[in-house]
Amino acid sequence: xxxxxxxxxxxxxxxGREIAAGIRTIWPVMKIIIIKGCGERVLAIEASPxxxxxxxxxxxxxxxxxxxxxxxxxxxxxLAPALEFVLAKRENTRPKTGKD
Numbered sequence: 101x102x103x104x105x106x107x108x109x110x111x112x113x114x115x116g117r118e119i120a121a122g123i124r125t126i127w128p129v130m131k132i133i134i135i136k137g138c139g140e141r142v143l144a145i146e147a148s149p150x151x152x153x154x155x156x157x158x159x160x161x162x163x164x165x166x167x168x169x170x171x172x173x174x175x176x177x178x179l180a181p182a183l184e185f186v187l188a189k190r191e192n193t194r195p196k197t198g199k200d
Contacts, residue, residue, distance in 0.1 A: 107143060110134040113150075115182045127153040129180045151176050153183050155190055 116128035129151040135144040148166075153176055155161045163176035177183055 108136040110136065113179055115180045115186075118186075123157045125155045127155075127183060127186055129153070129176060129183075151179060153180075153186065155186070161187060161190070 110133070112132045112134070114130055114132055116130060119126040119128070128149055131148045131150050133144075133146040133148075134142060137143045151163055151165050151171060153161060153163050153173075161173060163171040163173055165171050173187075177187075
């Protein structure tokens, strides 16, 4: 009789590629669910957007959940720590005007 194995569930939070939209740059954050079977064979994948980091030329960055609820920058950084690099890079390339 062949042994049956339970499916393994793996959940990842990933940052998508930046999307340029006029004066805004949008960084999508997605939840990826992977269901693996025996021998690491992928049985199913589900990708769901959960939030966006939005950076504008002359405004402070802000985050929005996919439900439309505003979100603190700290919340999105907790979900996707890779976005810290995006914000740090923005601060290093931004012209110093004395305003913000």
